[in-house]
Amino acid sequence: MTALLELRHLTVEYAARDRRAPAVDDLSLAISRGETLALVGESGCGKTSVGRAILRLLEPTAGSILFDGEDVRTMRGDVLQRFRRRAQVVFQDPNASLDPRMRIGEIVREGIDIHALMPRPKAELRVAHLLEEVGLPASTAARFPHECSGGERQRIAIARALAVEPEFLILDEAVSALDVLVRQQVLQLLATLQSRRKLTYLFIAHDLAVVERVATRVAVMHRGRLVECAPTRQLFSAPAADATRALLAAIPRIPWETRASGEGR
Amino acid sequence: MTALLQVEGLCVSVAHPGNSDPVSLLRDVRFALSPGETVGVLGASGSGKTTLALALMGLLPRDFTATGAVHFDGHELLSLSEGARRSLRARRISIVFQEPLTALNPRQRIGAQVAEVARAHGERNATRAHRLAVEMLSRTGLDDADERAHRFPHEVSGGERQRALLAMALLLDPALLIADEPTSALDVTVQAQVLQLLRAQQRERGMALLLVSHDLGVIATTCARTIVLHEGHVIEDTPTRQLLAAPEQPQSRALVDAVRPPEPAP
Numbered sequence: 362m363t364a365l366l367e368l369r370h371l372t373v374e375y376a377a378r379d380r381r382a383p384a385v386d387d388l389s390l391a392i393s394r395g396e397t398l399a400l401v402g403e404s405g406c407g408k409t410s411v412g413r414a415i416l417r418l419l420e421p422t423a424g425s426i427l428f429d430g431e432d433v434r435t436m437r438g439d440v441l442q443r444f445r446r447r448a449q450v451v452f453q454d455p456n457a458s459l460d461p462r463m464r465i466g467e468i469v470r471e472g473i474d475i476h477a478l479m480p481r482p483k484a485e486l487r488v489a490h491l492l493e494e495v496g497l498p499a500s501t502a503a504r505f506p507h508e509c510s511g512g513e514r515q516r517i518a519i520a521r522a523l524a525v526e527p528e529f530l531i532l533d534e535a536v537s538a539l540d541v542l543v544r545q546q547v548l549q550l551l552a553t554l555q556s557r558r559k560l561t562y563l564f565i566a567h568d569l570a571v572v573e574r575v576a577t578r579v580a581v582m583h584r585g586r587l588v589e590c591a592p593t594r595q596l597f598s599a600p601a602a603d604a605t606r607a608l609l610a611a612i613p614r615i616p617w618e619t620r621a622s623g624e625g626r
Numbered sequence: 627m628t629a630l631l632q633v634e635g636l637c638v639s640v641a642h643p644g645n646s647d648p649v650s651l652l653r654d655v656r657f658a659l660s661p662g663e664t665v666g667v668l669g670a671s672g673s674g675k676t677t678l679a680l681a682l683m684g685l686l687p688r689d690f691t692a693t694g695a696v697h698f699d700g701h702e703l704l705s706l707s708e709g710a711r712r713s714l715r716a717r718r719i720s721i722v723f724q725e726p727l728t729a730l731n732p733r734q735r736i737g738a739q740v741a742e743v744a745r746a747h748g749e750r751n752a753t754r755a756h757r758l759a760v761e762m763l764s765r766t767g768l769d770d771a772d773e774r775a776h777r778f779p780h781e782v783s784g785g786e787r788q789r790a791l792l793a794m795a796l797l798l799d800p801a802l803l804i805a806d807e808p809t810s811a812l813d814v815t816v817q818a819q820v821l822q823l824l825r826a827q828q829r830e831r832g833m834a835l836l837l838v839s840h841d842l843g844v845i846a847t848t849c850a851r852t853i854v855l856h857e858g859h860v861i862e863d864t865p866t867r868q869l870l871a872a873p874e875q876p877q878s879r880a881l882v883d884a885v886r887p888p889e890p891a892p
Contacts, residue, residue, distance in 0.1 A: 404784075510671070540671040541841050541885060542884055567814055568814050569814070570885075573888060611815040612814065612843075613818070613821070613846065613847045616866075617871075618871040
């Protein structure tokens with residue numbers, strides 16, 4: 362398997378911050394095609410900065426970001442435009458990421474229009490299909506974001522991301538604001554979409570319990586540094602870094618009964 | 627043991643503009659809570675959990691109608707005057723909410739907000755109220771409470787804000803603490819710390835705890851008994867271990883399965 366995305370010595374420093382503590386500190390990481398790499402760590406560890414640097418939403422201080430062999434940092438013109446179609450993002454709070462004045466249909470269609478992928482009537486048909494693909498009725502297109510539930514809004518954000526046929530999706534705490542049942546449904550949807558569309562995911566999260574269900578591999582960040590990266594099962598059974606152990610310890614330990622002992626009443 | 631809290635046939639509804647029938651949010655909810663008991667209220671979004679917490683606190687919006695009875699500590703809360711209810715709040719029954727940033731006054735220092743609880747309930751001496759506040763902040767695990775007390779809510783972390791809210795809720799040593807999704811807005815590591823604090827305070831004070839959450843993981847580590855709400859109904863009221871081992875209703879089972887690890891626990 363070849364790497365779709367490769368980060369080499371990525372460093373991000375915010376100007377106002379202390380120079381000795383970069384938000385992202387010399388981070389190297391590769392994501393293979395078709396896998397789900399989870400990037401985890403507590404608040405402030407730098408995981409969101411990594412996602413934003415990949416999307417060119419912020420300028421790294423040093424290092425390179427190779428997408429399909431090309432450096433994202435030096436992309437321009439058509440190449441950059443193409444990258445912006447191939448890499449999409451779903452944020453944590455669909456309340457803040459969906460324009461409240463636009464109808465759902467327009468929100469989902471916007472990317473298709475920007476990239477001039479197809480004429481208007483065809484695009485509208487496309488939007489209807491996308492909404493159905495994420496488990497919403499096509500009639501949702503006529504509604505506004507505030508008329509939808511949190512789970513519906515997150516499905517809409519996913520449909521919008523898929524509209525431009527991306528290969529790579531950054532899911533930045535995409536299910537953290539959802540209630541456990543809705544979260545499970547959205548995770549299920551993401552898994553289905555991934556196998557159907559051969560998507561590659563960077564799944565940014567603070568909650569290892571969620572990551573355990575979806576990730577192929579897990580990368581753990583602590584204070585801007587990558588402290589461990591391992592296949593999911595291995596990371597859970599034999600964590601190597603202190604920061605990983607701390608995250609594992611934070612998962613609520615539910616006192617499951619051993620199945621054999623039939624509880625009385 | 628006599629119940630500390632007894633909820634009988636509690637119904638809450640709200641009139642919807644343009645809709646002739648009011649919308650039912652809670653339907654015939656009944657359960658009891660003994661002194662010192664820890665009970666979880668589990669349910670998906672929209673199941674009525676928060677409405678229940680607000681109803682018990684007498685904090686329902688004006689256009690909500692509540693019927694039935696809520697007996698607490700010798701009072702019937704639904705028919706209690708606002709003044710009498712206010713004197714029960716904080717002193718006997720307290721609440722912490724999910725989002726500490728909106729629950730705190732952004733323009734007032736943290737220490738002053740905690741001290742205000744003491745002053746509102748009879749502490750006339752400002753210095754003593756402040757000292758009480760700092761002491762309480764330090765008991766809820768706020769590092770360097772003396773210094774933190776002088777900060778504004780936006781100047782401290784989410785976990786620290788939740789500790790400050792807890793300090794306000796616990797200052798007057800209530801018999802019942804209602805915690806409505808107290809850790810949902812927090813990072814997992816901070817969530818673990820706040821839950822640990824909540825458990826420690828509950829044990830130390832022997833107070834009753836009603837912990838409202840959509841996440842059985844949060845409830846299972848803290849509450850001996852769990853009430854499951856679905857569409858405003860109590861569909862299950864059972865020891866938490868029992869719920870984990872054998873949920874009786876399909877809606878409860880879904881909530882249990884949602885937190886079950888991918889492989890069966892060894």
